[in-house]
Amino acid sequence: MNRKTRILLAGLASVGGAAAGAGLLHNRRPDRxxxxxxxxxxxxxxxxxxxxxxxxxxxxxxVPLTRVQLPRIGSIRLERLVYRFQPEVRLPNMYILWHALTERPDRTDPEEGVLSFIAMHQLAGMFSAGWWEPVRESEARSGVRLWAERPGQLPAHSEGDRAGKAAAPGAQPWHDILANTPDLGSWSTRARYLELGYHKE
Known part of the structure; x- marks a missing residue:
């Protein structure tokens, strides 16, 4: 194994190790x-x-209902995803990589450069950083709040919210959707705004 190949493989190993470490830290964060x-x-x-x-x-x-461009909202379906950072390393074909690095170019060969192209393609596809995975409903931290009137400037968990919850159910100016809802009932015609955001800290 020549010096160039050893440097390349050492660099790939260090990048893979750093990515794996970053992935473990990311997946353990409670605020993903x-x-x-x-x-x-x-x-x-x-x-x-x-x-x-x-x-x-x-x-x-x-989001105002006018932007959704629907006359009303009869039902809502939620899908929550979180990114799982889990690097996966797929090693390239070492025979092709070796020849791409060590063979001298032959300008008279019409297929010259094919091995180098294949090797570079395999190197580019070595690392898979992760994927998006569904969040279980019991662990979800986001939902939709329907508003009968335009929401004020108060934050979602403010005194205004608590006062509204203490009021009579019919007077409450919002309705939280935290799961798939096949029938919104009276909120089908009451909703004028949708607030997308976290419902839990």
């Missing part, structure tokens, strides 16, 4: 950000026209 995908349907039972909204974390996002 969820991505929330909300599909709103115009009719109960997930029927009729539908629109898909996506929330990628950060501050709350208020």
């Amino acid at each position: 950000r969820e991505h929330l995908h909300v599909t709103v349907f115009s009719e109960p039972g997930y029927m009729g026209r539908n629109e898909r909204l996506t929330w990628t974390g950060g501050g709350r996002e208020v």
